[in-house]
Amino acid sequence: MIHKLFTSPINLVVKVGEKVKEEVDKEFYDLEHIQQKLIHLQMMYELDEIEEEAYKQSEKELLTRYEIAKKREMEQWNELTKGEK
Numbered sequence: 001m002i003h004k005l006f007t008s009p010i011n012l013v014v015k016v017g018e019k020v021k022e023e024v025d026k027e028f029y030d031l032e033h034i035q036q037k038l039i040h041l042q043m044m045y046e047l048d049e050i051e052e053e054a055y056k057q058s059e060k061e062l063l064t065r066y067e068i069a070k071k072r073e074m075e076q077w078n079e080l081t082k083g084e085k
Contacts, residue, residue: 029069038062 026033041062045055 028065029072031066031069031073034062034066034069038066 038059041050041055041058044050045052050058
C-alpha cells in the first residue's frame with residue numbers, strides 16, 4: 001500500500017512523458033501531418049500571405065522533416081519484416 005503511494009506519482013509522470021513524446025513524434029515525424037503542412041504552406045504562398053523567403057525556409061524545414069520521417073518509416077518497416085525472412 002505504501003509502495004503504491006510513492007510509485008503512483010512516478011508512474012503518472014512517466015505516462016505523461018510518453019504521451020508528450022508521442023505528440024512530438026506526431027508533430028515532427030508523421031508523414032501525413034507534414035504533407036498537410038506543406039499544402040497549407042503552398043496555399044499561403046500562392047495567396048501572398050507569406051513572403052517568398054519565409055516560404056522557402058519553411059518548405060526546406062518541412063521537406064527535411066519529411067525525409068527524416070520517411071527514413072524512420074522505412075527503418076521500422078525493415079525491422080518488422082526482418083523476422084519474416
